[in-house]
Amino acid sequence: MASARVFVARMAGLAVFGPDGEQIGRVRDVVVSLRVDSRPPRVLGLVVDLSARRSIFVPMLRVSDIAPSAATLASGSVNLRGFDQRPNETLVLGELLNSSVTVRESGAVGVVVDVAIEPTRTRDWAVAKVAVRFRRAGLSRRPRVEVHGWESVSGLDVAATQGADRLLAVFDTMRPADVAAALSRLPDGRQRQVVDALDDERLADIFEELSESDQRELLTYLGDDRAADVLEAMSPDDAADLLGELPDDEAGRLLELMEPGESEPVRRLLRYEWDTAGGLMTPEPITLSPDATVAEALARVRHPEVPPALASMVFVVRPPTATPTGRYLGGVHAQQLLRAAPFELVAGLVDTELPQLGPETGLGAVTRWFASYNLVAGPVVDTEGHLLGAVTVDDVLDHLLPQGWRDRDLASAEVRHGATDGHPQDSGVRGA
Known part of the structure; x- marks a missing residue:
């Protein structure tokens, strides 16, 4: 596989050849999986237009070389099923270019004109650089273009560029602790969109991983009835920890709204101090x-x-x-x-x-x-x-x-999924 950095805008229309030297189509776009944090996203594969006016998906592990004149595929079969973009995927040319970004260090605002990808040590590809165009300054007749590392700009994460549905699709692939970390960084409006869309069981899992301040804030937003439902879905010890941080009248009101069978073990835990075995335990072992x-x-x-x-x-x-x-x-x-x-x-x-x-x-x-x-x-x-x-x-x-x-901005663990040799519909998930 080529080791050089490649700018995606230059790949548009690039010829794609099979291992036998026969041209099978041309590059239409590059598929990446945006993250909810600032780390570079993984490149999932190429969208290739066939001569039959149909587009297919080719995983990056099937690409053996990307040169200025052509891309070459490794040996093996290519799934010819039509490309169907998934909610957690983003097209670089179709969706990322022309996005507004902010350079973190200087605060300058510009527009993305190109994105560079490069291979990693694990044979994956990842986004490495972002070319940003800024408005003309002073007497200059040309706009200024600068190349920055992905982590150096903001505005290209999932929360900033995608709707709530696509953000939820990404969250579905993540552990509750990582979702909680990402949720705490979202703007209030987007955060509440996500909370409204989650079912009580999933929200309860995430609630258990939130900081105390985020828990109290979101509990207030949920209202008493739904807050009680979420508390019922939480493990009793975590629910007791949360209620123990609330004023007595508020905690008592929520306990009354919970089903008796769900509130009783929580009440038992609240009898003990938080730093004792009784306050730490779960009342539901095997x-x-x-x-x-x-x-x-x-x-x-x-x-x-x-x-x-x-x-x-x-x-x-x-x-x-x-x-x-x-x-x-x-x-x-x-x-x-x-x-x-x-x-x-x-x-x-x-x-x-x-x-x-x-x-x-x-x-x-x-x-x-x-x-x-x-x-x-x-x-x-x-x-x-x-x-x-x-x-x-x-x-x-x-x-x-x-x-x-939990209030500290800890980087969430990266969730990796193996790339597939065919269309994602054959294997479920094609990217993190």
Whole structure:
């Protein structure tokens, strides 16, 4: 693959040849996947016009060389299905050129006249530079054109250039923590468009990752009824953390609006101080009776809605198994379940030697417990031996970090998807 930087405007109409030297068409445009932050977007592929007046998509991994006179494809078949642009994709020539941008350092405003792409070490291609034209200054008869790095200009991210529907399509490919970071950087109007379009379950996942200030602001915007619905969809410990930051009358009002079955575990958590095992725990760990089989336990562990930390251990209690009623017998590590026969009973695998955490155990002692036993989940048991819930290491880390750490502008983790050799409809996703 060519290692030189290529300006996309010069690729318009460029001949495209197959590996056997036969021309198959000409470049019409370049497809990129814009990001919600300032990092350079990935180049997904080329839109190629065939002689039959039809356009197809060619992934960049199928392009072996881009020269001034032609682009050459590597060996292999090309999917001839017509190109259909997806919501999370942007055309460089058709959509990015003529966009207004601002140079971050100087504040100068200009118009994009070209975009340069170049290969990366991983054989992907990414946008590297942006050519920006500025208005004529002074007595100059020509407009000034400058080339800047992608990170040096603002106005080309998804939030700035795309509608709410396309922004939501990008968010659908991201983890809740990354969506929360991106959402906090959006202007208020766009932020509220996104919040209105998200369903309660997805919004609850994102809410759990927002800073306290963003949570309170958006909770006010949602109104009491929808705020209560979102709180119901959140995990009880996260909902309790959020309600604990609100004035008592507001928290009480939202609790009254929640369904009793959803509000009751939250009320229980609010009885404990935030920096105790009781305040940190989730009241919904995986609980089983002693006569449950290993197969039943593994089925519970494999449930897609169970967080990884909670899936690391199942807790065995005498019936009734729902917290806080069951008498705690011990825990079974997920690795033990994987090594046991499916028909074995979990009662025979219980770790009875693992020390328990009390609901009043302080954050420091909880932290030392995790450091001592190298686990990611631990049982919280009251003085009468009832299992109240489980503390997970992610909740401990959340409370150990400085207050307001989510307010910092941390770069979101990059979500990568492999490019396909054919049209994206054959493989689902073609870009990050």
